[in-house]
Amino acid sequence: MSQLEFVMYAGFIFSAYSVIGNDVIQTLGTFLSSNENKKWWVLWIFAASILTAVLVYGWYVNDGDVTYGRLIGDPPGNGFDNPKYLNPADIKSFGWAYLLPPIVLLLITRFGIPVSTSFLILTFFNPKNLYDMVVKSMSGYLVAFATGVLVYLAIAKRFERYFIEHPPTKSQIKLWTVLQWCSTGFLWSQWLIQDFANIYVYLPRQVSGETLVFTLIIFLVLLGYIFYSKGGAIQGIVKAKTNTVDIRSATIIDFSYAIILYFFKELNNVPMSTTWVFLGLLAGRELSIKYFAYGSVPNETLRDLGKDLGKVFFGLVVSIGLVFALKFLTEGAVSF
Template identity: 55%
Template sequence: MSTTFLILTSFTATALPAMLVKSIVGYLVAFGVGLVVYLAISKLFYSRILASRDREPARYWVALQWISTGFLWSQWLVQDLANIFAYLPRQLDMSMLIFALVVMLALHAYLFYRRGGAIQGIVTSKTNTQDIRSATLIDFAYALILIFFKELSNVPMSTTWVFLGLLAGREIGLVLMLKVTSLNQAGRTAASDMAKALAGLIVSIAVAFAMPYLAAYTGGFTHDHAHPVTVSPD
């Protein structure tokens, strides 16, 4: 389930069409990038990764993994912090900022403890994604795509959809070049992932549009009183 659709639509329902269009474009662009990149590198580079996946990678891959992960997290936070801080006042004092950061760090620590939880199965079901070299390449590609869309416009988007598009393009590229599985299987997996994302979108929209009625029933705020969220993700 995309937190972007779930949270921001709850605050500003009119932003949904623009977010949806940008997220669909994000999926398609990421799919294309994943396909082209892995078509280009599969024979010369990725086949070596698959052939040596039972051996310990060179130690410099550890440093590259840390760098790529930090790079990706920075770009992901630029995109998704708007989803969290939509709940907070536009001007934060130091105590509120510290409280928000502590809560977010604690929740992320729990996710790390759970090793990503059930949703991690989507990632690990793909070809050789647990190899540190594969993960490094995915992180770099994902972060660069997020930078592109951050500069493209200030409209929030679903980073979940971008990630699913990148994984789908990658998997099909590997299938076409290295025959790691059948093309039908790769297509079914991509379709299954997208179906789950669409189901999450439907639930998100339903929850978001139910919020004003719940707020009115409980005497809370409606969309008209919500903080604006069409701000730069910076």
């Protein structure tokens, strides 16, 4: 195996581990919290089935492009399809420095910081697209925040407060379990379509059948570890929010998040930070529940939401810093 191939596949594996460890909890965190009474492997089979279907379907209908066009850009040619990244034989100046983003992301994840994998990884491959990604991600945060406020303005007092004060009955649990698994499946598929780009950016745009099988196995093993470990450090952010362990609340969160991701998926092919969307929705939800259901927002809640937002901006600063570090390490070999 050449150095080039080693960097490509090592980058993919590091990226897969760090992205799944950091980002999956945005999508499956409420699912894990509200299904803690179920065996981890049952939940894993459900999520693994959807992941397999989305990956294989994308590969089949997009001529080997499992990222659903996210790396092509909008308009095409303005993305991450620089010719030197299209095929292994064409890649130039693709050295050890490109392993930095997923390794740094992996270290940050160990501290439970929900940084944006899109900024940390994709910015390395085309720094010129950083502005478009930031604009779309900030728009995602604002849309998600407004959605959280408006949705819970309508349901906080009548439904969410009722959920908090009245645990679900056995018959309600059966109904809401079906609804939640459907909403989670929809959300999980939309998230995968967005975030496959953050992982497959290390590989050629057209993935071979053998590479598809290899990468699928890597995904399934890593996903199994996430379910076995109950979500890891990032799961603490989800559990800290009001009543996210209630299956009824989790269903509403998942469905709202899925609709927002679907909207931005259809808007254009520019990659975005799903982390910002997730935290924006949780922030809007938390403020609405505290204010409209209980009449005030405690200072502790404001501090908690401020910390979450600060962590996101910290990730953005780190990603920009790493871009300059890469430029220094490669001594101008990569065109910026």
